[in-house]
Amino acid sequence: MDEITEGTSQVDCDILVIGGGTAGPMAAYRAKKKNPNAKVILLEKANVKRSGAISMGMDGLNNAVIPGHSTPEQYVKEITVANDGIVDQAAVYKYAQNCYEIIQELDGFGIRFQKDENGDFDVKKVHHIGTYVLPMPNGDTVKKALYRQLKRARLLISNRYMATRLLTGKDGRIAGAIAVNTRNAEFLVVRAKAVILCMGAAGRLGLPTSGYLFGTYENAANSGDGYAMAYHAGAGLANLECFQINPLIKDYNGPACAYVAGPFGGYTANNEGMRFIECDYWSGQMMQEFYNELQSGKGPVFLKLNHLADETIGEIETILHEVERPTRGRFQVNRNNDYRHGMIEMHISEIGFCSGHSASGVYVDDNACTTVQGLYAAGDMASVPHNYMLGAFTNGAVAGEHAIDYVNEVDFADIDEDFIAAEKERVLAPTKRDDGIPPNQVEYKTRRLVNDYLQPPKVTRKMQLAQDRFAETRAVMENEMVARNAHELMRSLEVSSILDCADMAAFASLFRTESRWGLYHNRADFPERDNENWFCHSILSKDDAGQMTIKKKDVDPYIIPIEDEEKDAYDKQRIKAQA
Amino acid sequence: MPLAQQPSSVPVVVDEGKCIADKGCTVCVDVCPLDVLRISDATGKAFMKYDECWYCMPCEADCPTGAVTVNIPFLLR
Known part of the structure; x- marks a missing residue:
């Protein structure tokens, strides 16, 4: 195992789901359930049985909107206030309306939720305003229960394939993806009418204080590949300056x-x-x-x-x-x-991107559609804020069910063979060198620089220095990085995602010249919140010339109005001194 | 520049007396999210080849013979 072999195979499908953690399996499952004749492929860098944030299960639901305990309207209000108002409510509202049905589906899979002596869900209060936390007494079984359903639905699962780039047609529509086997470096080109990205957080961005590269908060397999792929395909990414710190x-x-x-x-x-x-x-x-x-x-x-x-x-x-x-x-x-x-x-924790707990991610609307036609995103990497595990399941289902209808209306987009050839060359470049810097050293340096220069409180000059150091590190990565086998090749590709995310984190943080979201975007040289100029999203993307660019986007008009006296409910977190 | 071989104490330990990888079992190698376990050509038993562990435990939980133990990596112990 791990020897590099050259080779490429190609498959066609209606929907390609990339990432077999939480959102991905649910997206694939719901798409297949809605149209059993469709060809749905679930691609995973590790093994769907035990991949992602819920590899060993989850202790409970942190954001369950259950009738009798809370309402979708109340939840939308809470999440809006907790995110300093920068929320497109439609996606949050849809989540809040759909998540109870997902809880019932998970219950049907054999995942138990805590009930009181009357048989009602035993929901606990942790949030500032509402009551949404529901313990899962057999939460260790969640991944197994899910996997059983995927097998029953006869989904096509490809483990140990790491997607490296999305394919887009001349018309800008999604055309598929290119992936590489993590154990023999063989390529797989997947033509698809729709692609759903469910690739988790960017969890290997900052360096944990232990100095151990894989001692991260997030599952260390979540190296931000989805953010990098969406970026290179031209999708918009929202509010990346709103870091995750836990x-x-x-x-x-x-x-x-x-x-x-x-x-x-x-x-x-x-x-x-x-x-x-x-x-x-x-x-x-x-x-x-x-x-x-x-x-x-x-x-x-x-x-x-x-x-x-x-x-x-x-x-x-x-x-x-x-x-x-x-x-x-x-x-x-x-x-x-x-x-x-x-x-x-x-x-x-070290910094990262993760909408599961904060608010940054690949921009999606309330159908989980990104800004690239035919490309969807769900779970920790999509922009629906604070969505946790239940959000990944629910928005995965939304994506799968929307995509399965969408593919009925379109044919395959054309594939650019030159792009595929160039991508293969990029991927394999570290394996063509006999000498150079190994991926673990490039990664350590990148992440150490992230800690030195990007950790809040953020300082303009430090972030500019970070950009200089990242550019130097990128030159090393592109010209000197060496991978001796397929395993190291996977790590070298992850380094590329990490460096892309580091660049995006600096670029987005420099753009927003105010402080917002507490510590997540605390700018020491712009300490005040500036609603007059910055009550908006930031949307980062790659322009036609291949350069990083960023712009403001208005917050969509609220569906659930927020009263003035409710707006600062999350601003007063410090306990007042006792008299 | 040549590459050095730096020693590193790995967190996942396999009891070779209990491991049945030589009988064809690959469960721990299959389930690892970081893909750091391999079967040794020399002994036919599973071992941790890459020190890239999230100390998450599927390898230990899914091992049919209880041969695998996940320890906390030294740097954060």
């Missing part, structure tokens, strides 16, 4: 997690064991207060559980140590940490 167990770099512990009475505390934030929901404003406390004399920050009853702690422990990131238990044992006695030291 509060995590220090060094372990996984969630602790306030959504699990919060409803049981656990909370985020400073070194005095005191609460300092009103609400543990992950918003930019909350992260700013978290950061302020970390930097202060009352830092660092901890998750406090040791005031809770023994059996309550046991319950939290079981969830934290069995689902999503089960090695959390081993980490605590190594440190001699017992939730019953000490507090758990917390820190902030």
Whole structure:
């Protein structure tokens, strides 16, 4: 395995779904269910059985809009306010209206959701205003249950293929994608009438403080390939300056997690064991207060559980140590940490792009359509804010069901053979060198520079220096990077995505000359929010000359109006000093 | 410039007495999201070839004989 072999095969399909984590399987499944005669291919860089953010399951739904507990209108209002108003509500509203039906579908797959003694969903309050958090007692089985459905639906699954570029026709429509096998470097050209990108977050952008390249918050396979591919195909990307930064167990770099512990009475505390934030929901404003406390004399920050009853702690422990990131238990044992006695030291994550928790991503409308005809995006890489796992499932379903109707109306776009030849040459270039810089070193340097220059608080001159350093690193990547086998080739292609994302992060951050979204876009030299000039999206794209460009886009008129007194609900995160 | 071979203690450990990769099993290699496990030509057993681990645990959870253990990588232990 891993030896490089030359070869190319080609397949045709109606819909190509790229990414087999959360949104992708649901997109493929719903498309196939709506039209069983359609040819739908699910392409995955790893193995669909265990890929993506929910590789080991998920502890619960963080944004369930369930009748009797919350309303779609209330949810849209909450997400709008939590994102400082920069939200196109139509996509959020559609999510909120559809997600209950997805919960019922998942329930039908055998995934259980917590119910109270009356048989009603046991929804918990974590957000500032509404009640949306629903625990999943057998959340460790979610991926297996999903995989069983894909097999039953006879979906075509291609594992260990990494897509590298999208193909577009002369008319600009999507024409398919080119992929490379991660174990033998053989190419696969897929002609498709529609492509749905579900490739997860850009999680390998910043460097974790541990210095371990793969010790990221996100599944480390999520190297931002989807953002890079959408960019090179000419799609618009929204609000990339709104970084993802999350509060995590220090060094372990996984969630602790306030959504699990919060409803049981656990909370985020400073070194005095005191609460300092009103609400543990992950918003930019909350992260700013978290950061302020970390930097202060009352830092660092901890998750406090040791005031809770023994059996309550046991319950939290079981969830934290069995689902999503089960090695959390081993980490605590190594440190001699017992939730019953000490507090758990917390820190902030490296930066990334991820709409699952923040608001940046490939721009999509309420049908999951990007700005390229026939190209869809869903899940952590699409621009629907704060959409978490349930958003990935729901918007994946929206994409699949829209795309399956769309492909009835179109034929294949023409494929540019010259483009394919040039792409093969680009991909294989590191394998043609006997000597040079290996991908792990190019990656380490890129991500170290991201930390040095792009981590908030952001400073104009530092971000300009970042652009210079990235350009130098890119020259090395293009001319000197060497890959000795197919595995290293995959890593070298991931470096290319990481560097594209780093460039986009700097470019978008420089554009927005104000501060917004708390810590996510805290610009030290433009500290104020400027609604007069910046109450808008930023849309980054590649222009016809191949250069990065960015423009403002108006926020669509609200469907659910926000009253003036509601607008700042997320601005007052710090607990007021006791009298 | 020549490439150096730097040593690195890997987090995934395989109990060769329990591993049945020599009987054709490839489960841990198949499920790893980072594709870092391989079957050794010399021993016929699974091992961690690339130190690129997310310490996520499918390899351990899905191993039919309980041969795989995921430890926390040293740098963040």
